[in-house]
Amino acid sequence: MLAGHNPYLVALSLAIAVLGGYTGLGLAGRILGKTDLQRRALLVGAAGFLSTGIWTMHFIGMLAAPLPVDVAYLVLPTIVSFLICALVVGVSIFFVVGSRPGAFGTGLAALLLGVGICSMHYVGIHGLAGPFAIEHDPLKVLLSVVIAIATAYGALRIFLDPQVGLRLAISAVAFGLAVSGMHYTAMWGMTIVPAGGGHDMAAMGASFQMSSQFVSLVVACLCFFVTAGFLLFLLPEQWGSAEPQPALAAADAAAIGVPPAIDPDPTPMPAQRGRIERIPVQSGGATQFVPVGDVRSIRADAHYTWVHDGNRERMCGWSISEAEAQLDPTMFIRVHRSHIVAMPHVTLVRKEGDAAVVELDGPHPHQAPVSRARVAEVKARLGMTRGGA
Structure with a gap:
């Protein structure tokens, strides 16, 4: 399966996973210190971008794979794969940001995140329909799961460590490697055989299906969405607002008759310091x-x-x-x-x-x-x- 992959689409899939990870983790990092409504919106946004990055990377990888020309995608498993991913990833991010866990807690969050990535992949894979059957190598399935969990743990540890320079960028790259590494390892262990089995088009003729061309259109739109979200996230939170001018030194202010500046923070000062x-x-x-x-x-x-x-x-x-x-x-x-x-x-x-x-x-x-x-x-x-x- 790996030998015939389109290298340009493989590179695009990795880039989208990294951009989705950067935006999602970046939004999660802004949750602390916000109002309750803002925290909820940021959590939804973080889970949405992370799961969209995972889902889009997966289907770009599927379009890059040498699948049979008459393959179709079943709508229900495809949608379910995204919903499972979004739910599990959202819970993982909520746990990480809400409690700032140690190594053990981060490991549990990475386990959830890895399970979300793997669930999305294997449910999505078995949404393929056509005159063929899909077989998996159990050892490579296990290896793909280990890669997803281990690299997800690395991404979360880097994200939670304020001492790591460029930690958001590095954690996003680790997240992208978790998603794409798991996907392509799983594809390495996947074999398509002539059919007879449960993926035959005739057996699923009553199911809603999407063609490869339609999936390509959806993936293109999601690539635009992820990229636009990444670019918008790069704007500072106070973008568009006037930057306050630095205060004059006391001697300069006295020389021109400017009254002393008042601290805009209304917090009262205690008598003793x-x-x-x-x-x-x-x-x-x-x-x-x-x-x-x-x-x-x-x-x-x-x-x-x-x-x-x-x-x-x-x-x-x-x-x-x-x-x-x-x-x-x-x-x-x-x-x-x-x-x-x-x-x-x-x-x-x-x-x-x-x-x-x-x-x-x-x-x-x-x-x-x-x-x-x-x-x-x-x-x-x-x-x-x-x-x-």
Whole structure:
């Protein structure tokens, strides 16, 4: 079966699986910090793009295969294959994003995702109708299942690890390999024999069927849908809105008579600052506490924040202004409207245009942006300018 595949369609099938994985996983990554309605919409979108990527990859692979010219596709098994896939993949993504599981939980989610991929394939394969029968090599069936689950586990582990650079792109490639690797391994173990069996057209003449030409049209439309979703996902969430201008330095503002800026975040400031010793974070469905001395940076995400302790990020229920108010201002500085960093842990400052980037130490070093208005203060705090601390 593999020898006669169209290489261009094989490449297209892999590309569509990767694009669908990138868009679906990207939408899943935006679920935290959203309202209940937004979370539901993003979960549906993530499951929809992932399952569409799986389904479209499968049928592009079928069109690439050297199937008999008189093959047809039964409508009911074809639709059922997509519904099973969407349901199982949706449950898997909900489990991963909702609880941020450890290795064992990620393994269960990968098992679900792999089962969804395999179910889609084998139900779809047995939706083929024609004067032939289909046989499978049991060992290659088992190998295809192992490939689907193992690579799905890799994709989810990379997706959940905030320390991996370009983790969304890498996890999407791993997802594409899970889908296409499983599919083509299964096709390697599939044999079409002259018929007699239950796939004969005459035996299924009463069933609704689709021709290869019609399936090609559906696949072309879905390829456009997946690609369009991928391109739309690349747009930033605030695309089209005006970017706030950086605040003037205090001395410049006083010189031109501009009143002090008011923080747009209405969160009230406590009277005492720097008294907090631990920060509550969410991990594995429970609340944990990170010592303030271990905190490297805090990143805003809607009304929540992500706390980085040098190893990984975990979600915190505080807003960025509340975090700024709770922390010791002699150690922490808000370097950007959405980032706070611990100055003792800064190991590198790199200029980027009028702004800058700082790197924080730890087992897994990471970076945070510095807005143009904060560059001078950061340099002064680090002793990089005359008169700095």
